[in-house]
Amino acid sequence: MLTEAKIKKLAVKPKRYRVYDDRVTGLQVIVRPTGKKTFYLQTRIGGKLTDIKLDHTDNLTLRAAREKAGEKLIEIKNKPTKDEEKAQKIKFGEFVEERYTPYLEASHTNPKASLWILEHCFKDLLKIPMAELGYDDVQKWHTKNKGLAPATINRRIGSLKASLEKARLWGFITSNPIADWKKVKVPKEPVELLTEAQVQVLFEVLAERDKRRWEQREAYNEWRRERKQETFPDYDDLELRFTDYLTPLVQLVLNTGLRYGEAINLKWADINENVITARSSKTGSFRYVPLVSDSIADLSQLKRLNEANCGKATSNIFVDDNGKAIKSVKTAWNNIRRQLPFDCDFRMLRRTFGSRLVQKGVPVYHVSQLLGHTNVQTTQRWYLSLNLDLDAYKEAVRSIDDFLSV
Numbered sequence: 001m002l003t004e005a006k007i008k009k010l011a012v013k014p015k016r017y018r019v020y021d022d023r024v025t026g027l028q029v030i031v032r033p034t035g036k037k038t039f040y041l042q043t044r045i046g047g048k049l050t051d052i053k054l055d056h057t058d059n060l061t062l063r064a065a066r067e068k069a070g071e072k073l074i075e076i077k078n079k080p081t082k083d084e085e086k087a088q089k090i091k092f093g094e095f096v097e098e099r100y101t102p103y104l105e106a107s108h109t110n111p112k113a114s115l116w117i118l119e120h121c122f123k124d125l126l127k128i129p130m131a132e133l134g135y136d137d138v139q140k141w142h143t144k145n146k147g148l149a150p151a152t153i154n155r156r157i158g159s160l161k162a163s164l165e166k167a168r169l170w171g172f173i174t175s176n177p178i179a180d181w182k183k184v185k186v187p188k189e190p191v192e193l194l195t196e197a198q199v200q201v202l203f204e205v206l207a208e209r210d211k212r213r214w215e216q217r218e219a220y221n222e223w224r225r226e227r228k229q230e231t232f233p234d235y236d237d238l239e240l241r242f243t244d245y246l247t248p249l250v251q252l253v254l255n256t257g258l259r260y261g262e263a264i265n266l267k268w269a270d271i272n273e274n275v276i277t278a279r280s281s282k283t284g285s286f287r288y289v290p291l292v293s294d295s296i297a298d299l300s301q302l303k304r305l306n307e308a309n310c311g312k313a314t315s316n317i318f319v320d321d322n323g324k325a326i327k328s329v330k331t332a333w334n335n336i337r338r339q340l341p342f343d344c345d346f347r348m349l350r351r352t353f354g355s356r357l358v359q360k361g362v363p364v365y366h367v368s369q370l371l372g373h374t375n376v377q378t379t380q381r382w383y384l385s386l387n388l389d390l391d392a393y394k395e396a397v398r399s400i401d402d403f404l405s406v
Helices: 004-009 062-078 082-089 092-107 112-121 135-144 150-169 196-226 246-256 260-264 293-310 330-339 346-359 364-371 376-383 390-405
Strands: 017-020 027-031 037-045 048-056 275-279 286-290
Touching (some): 112 150, 196 246, 246 293, 364 376
Antiparallel strands (some): 027 037, 275 286
């Protein structure tokens, strides 16, 4: 063990040699042939073994050398490596382009939305070096864009926060500057519902669409008959009130309150004795929903149409003319929405179903079960705030109170 006395007695030799301290790892005294004795700290920096000169033994006591060596070790530990320094000098825009974009494209099914937010909504941040990007920069962006809807602000800052968290994990920054950012509170808006008059208008627009498709099919079949070519199934012969999946899908959601994803992914095997087994991708659960007569008739017609178009039965209920399962109705539905004098989405159809039940005095607990809500409070929050028939409203509240008190 090194002591002051031992250091003074270290002999001078023809070649330089080292004597290590057993208290501080790496601390040593190098004795040179000239008789000069120097404290050094030997440690690895960037993977390379390095000697760091502390001072001559004449100028530094052993105790002071140990303290100085400890400080150096802490300093080295906290100092970023050359690779880390290089990473921290990279600008946010370069990080997004060179590292984050390839990651999103490889691991996400739809990376475009997040990338658009980073590249277009946070343009001012793209030129800032990663190590300099701070909470204040995001706060300034928030202040500048305070006119945006709270949900939009949360979505955009959420995308930024996710990218910076990846930057932290990959060593581009030591900490996520907005890790503690709290979401802007989103005020609850009244439930948007369709009136019965609007429901009628919606189905009139759908009927016009089916009429056009009907006429197109007849004209196309006539053209093929003239050329002695095989024709497509005739809608008249099939006794249908629609020409594809869209009208029965809308009617089904309005009559059952199924979520869009639950409805579009339905299979014929999910229906047994006019009861649907609805499987929720949102909660991972399933529930039973009875079919009303309108939807029973629609599904019966749709089954005939699918088999006529494909020449065989299909496993999925909602398929295109080639029997391929429908993944999205966005294009067809947006065409309908453009023709309506009001806006309408599938959530409004589902909410209209729930409101109809509450208006009829169905206990809110049962409404909650049919809608697949995880708890009855969700149903109360959305549907008991409606301007409903007062007696039906009171009856629904009494029913839920009775249920909860059991």
